[in-house]
Amino acid sequence: MKEVAGRRGARVAKWLGDGVLLVGTKPGPVVATVAELTGRFESFAIDLRAGVCSGVALLFDGDDYIGRPVNLAARLCDEAGPGELLAHPSALDGVPDWVQTGSPRVVAVRGVGAIEGVCALRVAPDVQFPPEPNRESEL
Template sequence: MDVGQQHHLDRTTGHRRDAAVLFADLSGFTELVESVEPEIVYQVVRPLMDDLVDIARRHGGEIQQVLGDGFMCVFGLHTTRGDEAERAVAAGLELVAAGGARLGRPSVHAGVETGEIYVTASWPPAGYGVWGRPVNLAARLCDLAGPGELQIGPRAFAQVRRRFGPARAARTRLKGLTAPVLTHRISPQRVPQHTEPDHAMIDAA
């Protein structure tokens, strides 16, 4: 087998696994870009994005891609511990708390869902590719979330409700999906400061 053929096989083979997917984006990024010089955009956004990436990695997330105003990461990409959804939601809560006007930063919104994904090799600079419904749904949930909010999908919430529940659920129509999705909205402001995360309250979307 020549090197070219081996390279082709490495790029097209993959495996399935259960994982949690987290998307995070900055709110108002387009308005920021339109209102100030690009150097100012960089000075405002880069420190926040660095902090967000550090938070995600500290909770065990692996960054799949970083864009100008957000990123996607996966929990449980290589090792399944059984707490992937909890770590993704905990990271999401910390991410949305890291931004906001009171800190002089753009607000952050995020989305989380879990499920079976298909993992492949990818082209540089991304280290891997991730495909499947949880990826799409987590991205749509991130779009749905308002500034300073985390939206959680039905499978992820079912796995974390003991730690972050109870919650009232709402059926939400998301772009590109034919059926409504059960979504849950959580905001760090709703978490009592004197309690442990196990008693955090979720306010449904």
């Protein structure tokens, strides 16, 4: 996870149980990180779900990010289906060309209401990711 985020220009900000909060200064690197991770996990029996949103968030008390984009990303993650990456319209700027953007739709989000323009993002079928690091050499 950290290797992919670092290579793509995002950062693992916090582990949240079986989830993770990724942050970046621009949406493109975060979208690229999440798209690669969902692409890599497609062949496993893991229901990886993701939500991305862009905007101003504040770093609070050293390790917590607070703000509307953080909440919207979490709620979109809640609404995503297995293997699905849902992107708020604010996060569509800088989507890599190897990521396919689905048709915009309205998503009803708990505590927020209807959000228009949400797109499902998916890795294009012909994309090859760099090999994963050999973990055995680290033991």
